[in-house]
Amino acid sequence: MESCREQEQCMTHSDVVVMMSPSQSHGSQATPHPPSESEPSCHHSVENGGAGARFHSVPPPDPQPILSQFPSAPFADFPFLQSSPFQFPLDPLPSTGTIYPIGNIDASWTSEKAGHLSMMSEELCGAIASITPDTEEENSLEKGFLRQDLLPELQNRTDLCQPPSMTLFLKPIDPPEESMAMLGATTCQVLGSIDNGQQMVHSERPCYMRSSSEPRFQGDVTEFGTPFRKVNTIQMGKVVPSTVPGLCPMLPQSYLVSPSLPLIRPTTTLLVPPNSLSSLSSGYNFLSGPCFSQFHQTPCPVYPDSQPKMSPIRFSATYWDAKSRKPCSCTKSQCLKLYCDCFANGDICSNCKCINCYNNTEHEYERYQAIKICLDRNPEAFRPKICNGKRGEIKGRHNKGCNCKRSGCLKNYCECYEAKIMCSSICKCVSCRNYDESPEQQTLVSAGSVDLPDPVFYSAAKCQKKCPLACITLRVVETTCVCLLAQAEEAEKEGYTETQAEKMILEEFDGRRLAPDYDGNGIYNLGLKDWYSVLKGFQRLKPVVVRKARRMLKAENVVMGYLE
DNA sequence: GAGTTTGAAACT
DNA sequence: CAGTTTCAAACTC
Numbered sequence: 001m002e003s004c005r006e007q008e009q010c011m012t013h014s015d016v017v018v019m020m021s022p023s024q025s026h027g028s029q030a031t032p033h034p035p036s037e038s039e040p041s042c043h044h045s046v047e048n049g050g051a052g053a054r055f056h057s058v059p060p061p062d063p064q065p066i067l068s069q070f071p072s073a074p075f076a077d078f079p080f081l082q083s084s085p086f087q088f089p090l091d092p093l094p095s096t097g098t099i100y101p102i103g104n105i106d107a108s109w110t111s112e113k114a115g116h117l118s119m120m121s122e123e124l125c126g127a128i129a130s131i132t133p134d135t136e137e138e139n140s141l142e143k144g145f146l147r148q149d150l151l152p153e154l155q156n157r158t159d160l161c162q163p164p165s166m167t168l169f170l171k172p173i174d175p176p177e178e179s180m181a182m183l184g185a186t187t188c189q190v191l192g193s194i195d196n197g198q199q200m201v202h203s204e205r206p207c208y209m210r211s212s213s214e215p216r217f218q219g220d221v222t223e224f225g226t227p228f229r230k231v232n233t234i235q236m237g238k239v240v241p242s243t244v245p246g247l248c249p250m251l252p253q254s255y256l257v258s259p260s261l262p263l264i265r266p267t268t269t270l271l272v273p274p275n276s277l278s279s280l281s282s283g284y285n286f287l288s289g290p291c292f293s294q295f296h297q298t299p300c301p302v303y304p305d306s307q308p309k310m311s312p313i314r315f316s317a318t319y320w321d322a323k324s325r326k327p328c329s330c331t332k333s334q335c336l337k338l339y340c341d342c343f344a345n346g347d348i349c350s351n352c353k354c355i356n357c358y359n360n361t362e363h364e365y366e367r368y369q370a371i372k373i374c375l376d377r378n379p380e381a382f383r384p385k386i387c388n389g390k391r392g393e394i395k396g397r398h399n400k401g402c403n404c405k406r407s408g409c410l411k412n413y414c415e416c417y418e419a420k421i422m423c424s425s426i427c428k429c430v431s432c433r434n435y436d437e438s439p440e441q442q443t444l445v446s447a448g449s450v451d452l453p454d455p456v457f458y459s460a461a462k463c464q465k466k467c468p469l470a471c472i473t474l475r476v477v478e479t480t481c482v483c484l485l486a487q488a489e490e491a492e493k494e495g496y497t498e499t500q501a502e503k504m505i506l507e508e509f510d511g512r513r514l515a516p517d518y519d520g521n522g523i524y525n526l527g528l529k530d531w532y533s534v535l536k537g538f539q540r541l542k543p544v545v546v547r548k549a550r551r552m553l554k555a556e557n558v559v560m561g562y563l564e
Numbered sequence: 565g566a567g568t569t570t571g572a573a574a575c576t
Numbered sequence: 577c578a579g580t581t582t583c584a585a586a587c588t589c
Contacts, residue, residue, distance in 0.1 A: 332583065338573055339583050377574085404571065412586055413570045
């Protein structure tokens with residue numbers, strides 16, 4: 001990690017400060033791994049509260065705040081109130097260094113509001129992470145990036161100011177330094193961040209976030225703003241205005257981010273504890289917790305409410321644009337149930353015809369509650385229904401399969417048909433006709449726009465009604481079988497025993513079967529049943545496609561036996 | 565555009 | 577987990 005001095009040399013206008021909570025610094029005996037241990041001048045600290053990472057800007061060192069109670073803090077430059085179960089960073093306090101209580105939450109609170117606040121933490125952020133795209137196309141620009149949302153809360157409440165919303169794009173750095181790995185931390189790079197639309201924050205200083213197994217914060221309620229403005233206290237789940245001075249930036253009613261803003265910019269290295277990240281197969285990770293940055297920020301324009309809004313749940317302008325979204329017309333669901341396509345896609349409603357819509361930035365509390373409910377019911381609720389293949393190749397298949405009964409899966413009622421994919425073995429449809437060469441499929445084939453399953457395979461599958469081959473091209477099967485054969489050949493060449501050869505073949509098979517897209521030849525992430533059908537179908541083609549029939553058969557038999 | 569059909573989601 | 581209800585989109589007229 002670069003030295004603090006080096007970091008400061010490149011720091012021009014912003015800091016992302018990671019601050020560690022006092023409670024954690026007390027409880028943890030782990031030696032902070034620091035960019036800062038030898039860099040006391042770095043005015044950054046890490047807070048790894050229950051809400052996950054917090055990134056704070058901190059004031060210049062003068063006056064030096066009270067630090068003695070945080071001996072292990074990597075950045076001992078931030079005042080905390082130790083007695084509070086929820087420690088909030090204080091605004092730079094002019095010249096006094098006085099500690100002001102900002103938040104206090106009764107440990108036993110269980111109200112709905114408390115639920116929301118706890119939702120602000122890992123739980124919700126993890127939930128949101130699951131709404132992220134997982135297709136290659138959608139990930140094209142963002143894959144591997146971690147995103148941090150600062151979730152606004154309790155909007156439209158007269159007793160509250162608007163909390164800030166900030167998005168940090170973090171890029172994992174792999175492998176982490178050994179010492180960091182020992183601390184259980186993940187090294188990330190802050191690529192850029194967005195706050196509530198007023199400002200674009202670029203951090204260019206190294207930050208550090210401790211890994212900790214300490215109990216997490218139960219919530220994060222504070223207000224941000226100009227120094228010494230009132231803040232709120234949470235009492236038994238209720239947010240009560242307080243006269244305690246603190247921060248309240250008087251953020252605008254809506255946080256707005258222009259899609260044209262540059263979202264990614266390599267800047268800062270962070271150490272993020274793994275338990276504050278919700279890593280999903282989508283490739284996104286979310287850090288939770290409030291973020292705010294007050295110092296050294298690069299101003300960005302404030303966008304009027306009339307401009308398109310970007311929800312914090314949105315991924316990026318790219319993703320937004322990539323989704324051609326139909327406006328919904330929900331009337332009863334408030335667009336907060338999965339009936340609503342916008343909501344189901346993780347979008348906020350925009351230019352929709354919906355009535356009484358809550359799927360917008362003005363109802364984020366309700367929205368996030370709804371997200372949480374959906375995810376409680378089904379953790380996969382927001383995952384794309386269609387596993388996309390590579391661009392220009394086969395479309396993929398439905399994750400859950402359809403359940404059509406009357407449409408024959410040949411109308412847009414059918415999600416498979418609507419997605420222009422054929423039904424697969426996981427569908428529970430009745431009288432399915434979406435495995436035959438429909439006019440649409442023929443059109444696609446003639447246009448050469450898709451790599452449809454081989455007709456021979458397809459014919460073979462027709463008799464089974466279910467069609468696992470809908471996702472598998474001839475090339476996929478060929479490639480797979482050739483690889484299996486290669487394993488068999490190698491085993492033969494090396495004089496391995498039959499058992500060893502089997503093992504090699506099966507390992508190859510498993511690797512290909514389980515890989516999401518092993519080498520660009522198609523969809524591999526199929527169930528055993530599907531693969532069984534594939535290989536059965538392959539037997540029919542063997543004389544045509546494979547010359548080395550004998551050895552192929554050997555490999556194939558191994559796999560078939562494995563599938564049996 | 566109103567009414568009907570359909571199937572996913574939500575509910576019981 | 578199966579049956580029912582609700583919902584919004586697709587479809588028909």
